[in-house]
Amino acid sequence: MSAISVGQAVVLGAVEGVTEFLPVSSTGHLKITEGLMGIPVDDNAVVGFSAVIQVGAIAAVLVYFFKDIVRIVSAWFRGLRDPGERYHHDYRFAWWVICATIPIVAVGLAAKPLIEGPLASLWVVAGSLIVGSGVMWAADQMGRHKRGEDDTSFKDAMLVGSSQILALLFPGFSRSGATMSTALILDLDRVAATRLSFFLGIPALTGAGLYELKDALGSGTGALPLAVGTTVSFLVAYASIAWLLRFVAKHSFNAFVIYRIIVGLLLFGLLGAGVL
Numbered sequence: 240m241s242a243i244s245v246g247q248a249v250v251l252g253a254v255e256g257v258t259e260f261l262p263v264s265s266t267g268h269l270k271i272t273e274g275l276m277g278i279p280v281d282d283n284a285v286v287g288f289s290a291v292i293q294v295g296a297i298a299a300v301l302v303y304f305f306k307d308i309v310r311i312v313s314a315w316f317r318g319l320r321d322p323g324e325r326y327h328h329d330y331r332f333a334w335w336v337i338c339a340t341i342p343i344v345a346v347g348l349a350a351k352p353l354i355e356g357p358l359a360s361l362w363v364v365a366g367s368l369i370v371g372s373g374v375m376w377a378a379d380q381m382g383r384h385k386r387g388e389d390d391t392s393f394k395d396a397m398l399v400g401s402s403q404i405l406a407l408l409f410p411g412f413s414r415s416g417a418t419m420s421t422a423l424i425l426d427l428d429r430v431a432a433t434r435l436s437f438f439l440g441i442p443a444l445t446g447a448g449l450y451e452l453k454d455a456l457g458s459g460t461g462a463l464p465l466a467v468g469t470t471v472s473f474l475v476a477y478a479s480i481a482w483l484l485r486f487v488a489k490h491s492f493n494a495f496v497i498y499r500i501i502v503g504l505l506l507f508g509l510l511g512a513g514v515l
């Protein structure tokens with residue numbers, strides 16, 4: 240039997256789609272939802288399922304930013320052939336994304352037993368939600384929001400890309416929250432910070448999903464729940480991306496900060512009461 244039913248896959252896919260790119264921690268929300276549905280959060284099949292359905296959310300980014308991605312990838316290939324094209328920002332940006340992905344890949348492989356073991360605890364999720372909220376609030380206050388996407392540099396990409404490690408080690412911190420907060424500290428405006436977070440998430444999350452696919456299927460998760468969860472994740476994530484870009488253009492991140500604190504405190508309460 241599948242470790243996750245089709246009905247559960249629909250719910251988890253929707254949660255993944257809504258939360259993957261919002262700075263509220265998709266991993267944290269997935270673990271909370273799994274706990275509420277009685278699904279063991281540290282089961283290998285469940286961990287693999289969560290990673291695989293992220294591919295649906297990443298597919299939504301690929302579709303939503305298709306023109307941008309084609310432009311960047313085309314510039315990269317042109318630069319590989321023609322040295323005269325290598326001063327183009329899109330060519331350099333492509334290399335920056337590749338280089339900025341290396342730290343999280345290295346840490347992910349080296350710390351896999353720790354990530355899937357002790358750090359998968361809901362207590363860690365609750366604490367990371369609250370601590371990450373403080374970091375996000377401080378970053379939004381500190382940032383001068385004066386630099387746009389065209390002003391990003393290799394240093395920016397490496398620092399923002401490396402910050403993804405926080406979310407990898409401390410589920411609940413939020414990959415989007417970590418990357419956006421770092422970008423804000425570097426004085427990028429909120430839209431530029433959000434878009435950079437999206438682009439840096441493509442290789443990291445796609446790689447994680449493909450890496451976990453074999454383990455997810457081999458551990459008892461059926462192909463149908465995986466397909467359903469991934470499809471739902473794609474549809475919901477596409478709508479979530481469109482909404483988030485409109486939201487950050489006119490609002491601060493304070494609403495996410497407050498929400499994260501509430502969820503973190505609620506989770507501590509549920510764990511303390513033995514409900515989860």
